[in-house]
Amino acid sequence: MSENTDPTLTDQWLAQLQTSGYRLTQPLRVIVDILVNSPRALGPVELYDLGRKEYPRLGLVTVYRTLDKLEELGLVQRVHQIGGCHMYLRATQGHEHLLLCTRCGQVCYFKGDDLSALFNATAEASGFVIQEHWLQLYGLCANCQS
Amino acid sequence: MSENTDPTLTDQWLAQLQTSGYRLTQPLRVIVDILVNSPRALGPVELYDLGRKEYPRLGLVTVYRTLDKLEELGLVQRVHQIGGCHMYLRATQGHEHLLLCTRCGQVCYFKGDDLSALFNATAEASGFVIQEHWLQLYGLCANCQS
DNA sequence: GCCTATAATGAAACAGATTTTCATTTTCAA
């Protein structure tokens, strides 16, 4: 196990996985522990490399399968990268959005956007019925500003 | 050439490509014409199939290379799909965002979001300097509501 | 604690998307 700075959240995830009918295996525990404690989004291969430090015979296939389970349960979400494919990150809680550091990848969760006026105006102008919105901010974290 | 409903914009793109040092080839013209006139985002293979109707010996590699050029010049942008890889679309002009139909893919460009209050509050709370934002709305277009 | 049904794993093969290589063709400025 790594330093496990947040055992409570790890346990919550494991409990939810078990409740949902999944078995708690060693590879699963390792992957959950890494994701819960990561300050930034991780790609499958990154997660695989980190995971093998804890559990050397981990397979990349298991990483993909575990990410699918966690995404299905809403515990992680995809973060789309500007260039290519996406990475995974602890999901936002309720109505939160992401603020990502463009230099180090540090992620910050925020809430408090009220876009209803914009939605109404846009719906009226376009004739669309608006169902969802997707908002993400980019910037420099406190560390990376120097 | 297809029906070419907007020759002016096609010409603008070609002029900008030429100014940037690119040669105006037949495959390039075909791809630009399709993208300028598309009402929805297209994937590379879709674009390839459409392109071959106009220019049968078009290669898929050329589609990829042309999309790179157009993206580099800011003429097209990627649209991230919920599941996997992205598609390409005429880029927004200035400060516009996208509203996409979840059923037929129809795209609508809109402007008028004022998120400055949110940016200020979030910057203060997080210590980040905010550089960019990414906002995309999803809904049902007028046609798809029935 | 031991046993067993079955879920989960990982190696290998497969599939799909994108990139690289390289010989040939096309563009465009002289």
Add this chain to the structure above:
DNA sequence: TTGAAAATGAAAATCTGTTTCATTATAGGC
């Protein structure tokens, strides 16, 4: 018109992600 250089397209290579299947680990019943 000509030729240097850019662009093209076929084929091979690379990278991601998925499927298959034999083996292993888990959880629940004893």
